[in-house]
Amino acid sequence: MSDDTPDSLIPYDEIVQEALRAVVGRVLGEVAHSGGLPGEHHFYITFKTAAPGVEIPKHLTERFPDEMTIVLQNKFWDLKVGEEGFEVGLSFNQVPAKLAIPFAAVTGFVDPAVNFALQFQAQGDDAEPEPHDEPGNDRPSAEPIEDGSNVVAVDFSRKK
Template identity: 60%
Template sequence: MSEDLLRYDILIQDALRGAVKKILAEVGRTGLPGDHHFYIAFDTNAPGVRVSQRLKERYPQEMTIVLQHQFWDLAIGEHAFEVGLSFGGVPEKLLVPFSAIKGFFDPSVQFALEFDPGKTAEELPEELLEAVEELARAEQEHAESEAKAEDGAGGREAASSEPKRKKPKAAAEAADNAASGEVVSLDAFRKKT
């Protein structure tokens, strides 16, 4: 048997990823029709994936998201899609390259596609990879400075005659998300602010 120099397996994977891209683009324009909804599994370690550190710790290898009732800002790019979802009441923005997708399933019509992540002829642009790395560094620096500020505030509170009031965690997270330009639900602000 001769060697497959055309790499039909990769061509088919890329074509099917193109179908997922078209499906998501249509939903981004018109919304979900009928009972359609999607389960999308992806490799959280794939190049170009952007998820918060909190989600990365919770899903170190793979994550499955559901696009059904509560998602927002679905944006489809040439190489990736971005979507807003809520996890445990906390709004998050995810960026998922199409090459990171492992599975796509629409249970309303029993339609499923399975992929080998990273098995693609498509290369992600350097700008996308650099932007994701820069965002990850900025998020890490923000978390470190926040931790230092909390440590420093704790020491000052003990020395002060009047204790400093701390914001409830949900309100603090909502304020941080608002400051970073992320989508924040009104309910996040209402929780004991």
């Protein structure tokens, strides 16, 4: 695109972001409905810990003040998915915790079993996410996703 491209009066970036979050919601909803993950599927979900509506224990907010990644694989329970977000039980250093995460706070969703990933900005956040290598919750070892896979990255830059 060039500098001569006019600003859109249609919020395409918001529409695409909403559609990506719907994918996350649908996948998690199917897992919740079926009672577990099929085959080797497992999910890395990255979200902004300080985003509106995020409910996590205080010690996790202190440890991850900006962003954290959780893994849904073998050790999760009580997955509940609604239109605006999801709730899940996870273990952190052998201590159980309940998390509530709005889809608007999610910045990444990865299923390494099939090399699938979605990345997007948290709503209302134009800052780049801080990279981190390890998920915050207890998890079995898993191989990281390889570059060049089925990654959909959405990064719309608005003209100011």
